Amino acid sequence: MAAGARAGNGRLGAWAWSALLLAILAFLVIYPVLMLLLGTLTDSNPVTDGYAGMHLSLGNFAAVLANPNVHDILGNSLLACAGGTAFAVVIGLFFAWIVVRTNTPWKGLIAATGMLPLFVPPLVAGVAWSILGSPKTGLINTFLARAGVEWRINLYSMAGIIFVFGMYYAPYVYMFTASALRNMDPSLEEAAEISGAGPVRTLFTVTFPLILPAIISGMLLSFVVMLGIYGIPAVLGAPANISVLTTYIFALTSWAPPRYSTAAAVAFILMLVTGVLVYLQQRVVSGRSFTTVAGKAFRPRALNLGPWRFLTLGLAIIYLVIVVVLPTLALLVAAFRKFLFIRDIASLFDAKQYSLLHFERLFANPATIDSIINTMEVGVITALIGGVLSFAIGYTIIRSDAPGRRLIDLVSTVPVAIPGLVIGVAYLWAWIGLPGGFYGTIWILALAFVARFLPDTVKALSTSLMQIHRELEEAAWICGRGTLSTIATIMLPLARPGVVAAMTLLFVLAIRELGSSLFLYSSSTMVMAVQLLGYYEGGNVSVTAAFSLVQMVILGVLIGVTNRLSQGAAGGVGRAG
């Protein structure tokens, strides 16, 4: 199909191939988005009215836009994300500088453990911080009270959401700025020092302005991720009556009767904001970069901080304690303690207070095991379908001259700008009104995940396909092999590590996904993330903590496997949020 030299039926085959891929993409991506748009422009309920009795008008969307509640909620979302982003930039930039440009001890370890927050599902982070920081029963406040301190913290607040957002999404800013710092010619900074500037002045007049594109890029990306997150604002915002776009969309669909069209309209607003930010980010990334001026290998340069290096080490340790150690301890204590009430410090270390009680209760509920099995099933289906489709798309984009491959590339990238929750609402609109019972099966979850993570897997696979020299394929053609035979005998074996890594990545992303599952699960297709939310909303903190730990262990093992299979491909876990 791809070999342009063969005329006639070869050309026809190429057209048929492109048409097939575009049809699949239309089914997975374009159709649901169009249905979401349709939902935005109507006020009927697809479940009761079906699609036929739908009357279209701008009225619904206009009403949503005029709704003062929506204004407040949009304001909350923007405030939480802006605050969280500002905090993330401060932390991320600081750590990038520490790791790349100073002689802080153990900076390799700091860099590695600093990425851990990316792998924590947002709902688990939210649960852990509610155990730590709830105003009345939070562990931190219990300790403050025991220590005789008057002051209390309250994470059930806008400040709490901003704090947790900033802490957990700082690694995005770190990733972008650290690599920009590494690629920067150190003599640009040395020139400033020779010119008489001190380290701080050099940092603010030369270093930071030079990596500004990377800072802005990391900022926009972390803003977009925060905007699409459900778990953290759901846990920390709900008790204080703080709604953001994501929690509001879900609330709309769980009212009786569900307000599907309003949910679609709000989801559409969320998609618009995300789309604009993603577009800006792509512009910044593709724009002229200052940092690779000389284009040669640079000798590493570490600022000698002298005794100050222990201060930077201390700050790094504080960050790691806050973001890794404390939440883990909170989950462990909550999951293994018979009663979460802690009278004094001695009781915290009293072995009699601990048992496997909550784990027994967790697994006594058949819904727990069912949700784990369902999740694994969805994960495997997603990985298989997504892996095959991504390979086909990646190969077509990179190696073939098939017609319309620019369009295929573009459509497969579109989901980058669609938060998981919006995909969920779009798939709900696309299938709930159709007979045949597709809605409510495990397949709709899998297809939604395939669509949602298509950009990540296509990108990961393209990278490994690009590393296979074109001449290896051409040699097989010269030997008389056809295109399909060449793919099977040359490309697939050579690309196998990349394909396996992409599929494992997809599996990990699928089993931790909450946003899109919220709208697509049914009682028989409950997945782990949704079940966890159910336990949390049921009010049993200890069982919730126990299940969180179970999920963290499963994820940890899988991510370990992914990393073994391909160093670096796990970076894609990032966007999942």
Place this chain on the structure above:
Amino acid sequence: MSANLEISGLRKVFHTGKPAVDDVSFTVEAGEIVVLLGPSGCGKTTTLRCVAGLEHPTGGTIRIGDALVSDPAHGLLVPPRARNVGMVFQSYAVWPHMTVRQNVAYPLKHRGLSGAEAARKVDGALDLVDLAQYAERPVVQLSGGQMQRVALARSMVYEPRLLLLDEPLSNLDAQLRLRLRDDLRRIIKAAGLTALYVTHDQLEAVVLGDRIGVMQQGRLLQMAAPEEVYNRPADLFVASFTGASNFLPGVLRTRQGEFGTIELAGGHTMQAWCAAALAPGTAVTLAIRPENIRLEAASAVNRFEAMVVSQRFQGVQTAYALGLAGTTIEALATGTTMRHPAGTTVTLNIPPEVCWAYPAP
């Protein structure tokens, strides 16, 4: 005010292996341009960076003017910003987010100058490097040569005591390099600056330097005026690095002052300048530059008959491969005519002053 630079016993050992700079001592007088010359990895750039303060020496002292700026034995290390030196980097290191004027004005920002005075100095520096009409351009719109001149203006605008240049021309194309090479010396001399210049290009070193220091494996082998380095190389490495490409093995038979009689293979004898305290009977290597072999019978001393193995036309000169004393040596004759076809015999003459004997390696 430009000051002199005094380096004494400088050592720099990186984490691994041999010292990058090993016991280097020399002085640059006020207003003088000294060039450090050597192959890559010889320690010349590390020496320069130690003077700038960008690298921390392991031992030795560095003095700029009256001020001791580096003495690790006594824990003294003045940071780069307080040394009042200017530096031009190999990669230019002009800041791409600023205009030409912003780049050049940057070092003046915190020096307590009035705005008008700073502007006057920036204009003066830009005039000196002939970039006045580009002042408001973003530097990324400039050519490589113009960026290099911005870097030069920036390093001189605050009248530093000492100017350091780290292979400033190596990223430029050949023609531009020739032009800037001459400009550079003129500009530095016009500003009356003391300069330390690092390069691996012998021609650059000869044209730019008042004195040249040749370095190898962290050691300073010779520091002298260009014509002395070229006519009296201190050792075999200096001779070969500066272009002596013919080597003949022999044994020193007798010695008369600076000169000696060397016996070559095949029974030839040659009069040669003996560099070190060579005793008769030692095995030596003779180093001869191809340009110094004269294809005519000018003198009775060091006159030989040789067979032309091949001749290669190189435009304004011709290279001849000649069989002599059991080996092949190369000679260059200037002019656009080829005079000696392969297979003929020529008479050649090598003046003893340009025939250098060193202990055999």
